[in-house]
Every structure is written in C-alpha cells, then in structure tokens.
Amino acid sequence: MRILVFGTSGQVGWALQRSLAPVGEVVALGRDGAPGLPGDFAQPQALAASVRAVQPQVVVIAAAHTAVDRAESEPALAHTINAEAPAVLAQATAEVGALLVHYSTDYVFDGSGQRPWREDDAPGPLGVYGRTKLAGEEAVRRLCPRHLVLRTSWVHGTRGGNFARTMLRLARERDRLSVVDDQVGAPTGADLLADLTAHMVRATRAQPALCGLYHAAAAGETSWHGYACRVLARARQAGATLRAGPEAVDAVPSSAWPTPARRPLNSRLDTSRLRQAFGLALPDWGAGVDRLVDELEGGNR
Ligand SMILES: NC(=O)c1ccc[n+]([C@@H]2O[C@H](COP(=O)([O-])OP(=O)(O)OC[C@H]3O[C@@H](n4cnc5c(N)ncnc54)[C@H](OP(=O)(O)O)[C@@H]3O)[C@@H](O)[C@H]2O)c1
Incomplete structure (x- = not known):
C-alpha cells in the first residue's frame, strides 16, 4: 500500500511518518514538495498532480494554517490552505479511488455549554481558523466518499511549537506565569493521533463502512492552567531548573488575556463514536503530557 502524506514537518505529520511506516510505503511531502510532486497548500490546484503521480491507496492531510491568531489577519491565506487545498485533494483522492484522512479541530464549535461535543452537534466557529477548518472538513466529506475526518484538540508533540514548550520556556525566564483557566479541553499527543490514524486506516481499508467523521482526543479534561501546572510539575520531577514551578502559575479568565481570535470555552470532545467503532x-x-x-x-521515568 502507498500512503501519500502532506505536511510532514508539523507535529502530526512528523509522528505519522513513524506510525504509518509499518502500514505501507510512505511518500512524505513538505511545503516544498519533491521533484514533480507539489506540496505547497498555498497553490492548491497544483496538489492534484502529486496524487495522480503517486497513485496512493491512502492520502493523509497533516498540513494546515494552524496559527489561530494570525489567521484573523490573513483570512484569505487561511482559507486557501485550510479549505481550498483539502477540497482539491479530496477531489483528486476520490478520482484515484483512495482513502483520504484529514484532521479538523474543536475550534469548529462555539464553546458553549459544558457537555462534550458530539460529531453531529451543530458547529459554530468563533474565528477564521475554525471557519476555514470547518469549510475544509465539509469539502472532504462532500467530495471524497472514502474519508476519515478526525477532529482533535490541543495537540502537542516533541517537534514544532506548542503550549507545553512555551510554558517550559517561560518558566525558565519568569518568576510567575498567568494562564487561563476557563477554557477546558484535552491535550492530545501527536503520537497518539498518528497511532490512531494507523489503526483506523487499516481497519477502514478492511471495512469501508467505518469511513466518516470522528472526534479523536485524549481522555479526561483540564484547563490551560491545569495543563501548565502538569507540565511544570513533571519538568521539576525530571530535574529541570525552573524559576516558576506549578505553585507560581496564576489562574486567570480568558478576558484577562485578550487575543485576536476568540477561543471556545468548552473544547471537550466526546470520543465515544471512535472508541466504539474501532474498539x-x-x-x-x-x-x-508527562511523556512529552x-x-x-x-527524563527517563
Ligand atoms: N495544533 C493544535 O493544537 C491542533 C488542534 C486541533 C486540530 N489540529 C489540526 O491537526 C492537524 C495537524 O496540526 P499540527 O499541530 O501538526 O500542525 P503544525 O505543527 O502547526 O504543522 C502545520 C503543518 O502545516 C504545514 N503548512 C503550513 N502552511 C503550509 C503550506 N502553505 N503548504 C504546505 N504545508 C504547509 C507546516 O509546514 P511548515 O513547517 O513548512 O510551515 C506544517 O508541516 C491540522 O489539521 C490542525 O488543524 C491541531
């Protein structure tokens, strides 16, 4: 089986290259592509040529415009990368009869209520990132019948920038940190998502009825404040020298931390559909997070 992966330098794209290696031959393309194989999502139409040239059985889209605040000031680019490029790839993937795996986000929801969001709850994105990601997942579902769309949340990995790494850097530079405690979700490892993807691809190839939209996130929930405290406590245990430990992290409301993009307060995702369908x-x-x-x-615990 040949698997074409786009977005190989990102957190999930990097982890996918390891997890998918035992599933098939992985052709991995970054933004610069490879000779004859375009990979730049800012030029969506060109991407179809890569699918036609590789003739994969599976296409995985791990590239995205993930800079949530910057997306507010470059909505056209975010739309091109998050909506138009997946649409082109969905069409091309359908044409070669392959399975398309795509990732979406908790930010397609408006964050109201307390209940974990289910796949069929009405979306209501609060910003450009969420709106463009929603348009992308809708295009994939509409244009490529054989798809797996995985909505996830608060992704972390050892490669690329993420909240945990920012907290570790700030805790070395400052005596106290302020972190919001009214946004709730589940930090989810890129390695977990990649392993889930490998399993789901194999299962779906054997049983095409498993195609569809799934919420895929780690179990449990926390706030960004709880997440920060966990990171710093574990780092201390691992022997890191920090100026600010978990006791020096102040909990603040989102209103104290204005950002260009509004974030959902309730980012909980109900993952029962995925757990039941795939066992x-x-x-x-x-x-x-401890492992990260x-x-x-x-550390070596
Ligand atoms: N990060 C999160 O917290 C989070 C939460 C929910 C859902 N998701 C979704 O999960 C998926 C994977 O996210 P991630 O955390 O792995 O993202 P990431 O680490 O920010 O990586 C983004 C990837 O997209 C690539 N990219 C950006 N612009 C591109 C372009 N014009 N052409 C080609 N590639 C381009 C980047 O390449 P360069 O290195 O060249 O820029 C990078 O490989 C995305 O669909 C994202 O929307 C992420």
Whole structure:
C-alpha cells in the first residue's frame, strides 16, 4: 500500500511518518514538495498532480494554517490552505479511488455549554481558523466518499511549537506565569493521533463502512492552567531548573488575556463514536503530557 502524506514537518505529520511506516510505503511531502510532486497548500490546484503521480491507496492531510491568531489577519491565506487545498485533494483522492484522512479541530464549535461535543452537534466557529477548518472538513466529506475526518484538540508533540514548550520556556525566564483557566479541553499527543490514524486506516481499508467523521482526543479534561501546572510539575520531577514551578502559575479568565481570535470555552470532545467503532481505548491526557515533558527534558521515568 502507498500512503501519500502532506505536511510532514508539523507535529502530526512528523509522528505519522513513524506510525504509518509499518502500514505501507510512505511518500512524505513538505511545503516544498519533491521533484514533480507539489506540496505547497498555498497553490492548491497544483496538489492534484502529486496524487495522480503517486497513485496512493491512502492520502493523509497533516498540513494546515494552524496559527489561530494570525489567521484573523490573513483570512484569505487561511482559507486557501485550510479549505481550498483539502477540497482539491479530496477531489483528486476520490478520482484515484483512495482513502483520504484529514484532521479538523474543536475550534469548529462555539464553546458553549459544558457537555462534550458530539460529531453531529451543530458547529459554530468563533474565528477564521475554525471557519476555514470547518469549510475544509465539509469539502472532504462532500467530495471524497472514502474519508476519515478526525477532529482533535490541543495537540502537542516533541517537534514544532506548542503550549507545553512555551510554558517550559517561560518558566525558565519568569518568576510567575498567568494562564487561563476557563477554557477546558484535552491535550492530545501527536503520537497518539498518528497511532490512531494507523489503526483506523487499516481497519477502514478492511471495512469501508467505518469511513466518516470522528472526534479523536485524549481522555479526561483540564484547563490551560491545569495543563501548565502538569507540565511544570513533571519538568521539576525530571530535574529541570525552573524559576516558576506549578505553585507560581496564576489562574486567570480568558478576558484577562485578550487575543485576536476568540477561543471556545468548552473544547471537550466526546470520543465515544471512535472508541466504539474501532474498539480503541484512549489514554488520559495527563499520561501523554508527562511523556512529552520526559522526552523534552530528557527524563527517563
Ligand atoms: N495544533 C493544535 O493544537 C491542533 C488542534 C486541533 C486540530 N489540529 C489540526 O491537526 C492537524 C495537524 O496540526 P499540527 O499541530 O501538526 O500542525 P503544525 O505543527 O502547526 O504543522 C502545520 C503543518 O502545516 C504545514 N503548512 C503550513 N502552511 C503550509 C503550506 N502553505 N503548504 C504546505 N504545508 C504547509 C507546516 O509546514 P511548515 O513547517 O513548512 O510551515 C506544517 O508541516 C491540522 O489539521 C490542525 O488543524 C491541531
């Protein structure tokens, strides 16, 4: 089986290259592509040529415009990368009869209420990132019948920028940190998403009725404040020298931390559909964060 992966330098794209290696031959394309194989999502029409040339059985889209605040000031580029490029790839993937795997986000929801969002709840994105990601997932579902769309949340990995790495850097530079505590979700490892993807691709190839939209996130929930405290506590255990530990993280409301893009307060995702359909267990978010910190800080627990 040949698997064409776009977005290989990102957190999920990087992890996918390891997880998919035992599933098939992986052709991995970054923004610069490869000779004859375009990979730049800012030039969506060109991407179809890569699918036609590789003739894959599976296409995976891990590239995205993920800069949530910057998207507010460059909505056209965000739309091109997050909506138009997936649409072109969905069409091309359908034409070669392959399975398309695409990632979407908790930010397609408006964050109201307390209940974890289910796949068929009405979306209501609060900003450009969420709106363009929603348009992208809708295009994939409409244009490529054989698809897996995985909505996830608060992704972390050892490669690329993410909240945990920012907290570790700030805790070395400052004596106190302020972190919002009224946005709730589940930090989810890029390695977990990649492993889920590998399993789901194999299962869906054997049983095409499994195609569809799924919420895929670690189990449990926390706030960004709880997440920050967990990161710093684990880093201390791993021997990191920090100026600010978990006791020096102040909980503040989102209103104290204005950003160009509004974020959903309730980012909880109900993952029962995925767990039941694929017979998978999802580990607690804390285990993934501990592992991330151990890897970043060289701990060996
Ligand atoms: N990060 C999160 O917290 C989060 C939460 C929910 C859902 N998701 C979704 O999960 C998926 C993977 O996210 P991630 O965290 O792995 O993202 P990431 O680490 O920010 O990586 C984004 C990837 O997209 C690539 N990219 C950006 N612009 C591109 C362009 N014009 N052409 C080609 N590639 C381009 C980047 O390449 P360069 O390195 O060249 O820029 C990078 O490989 C995305 O669909 C995202 O929307 C992420």
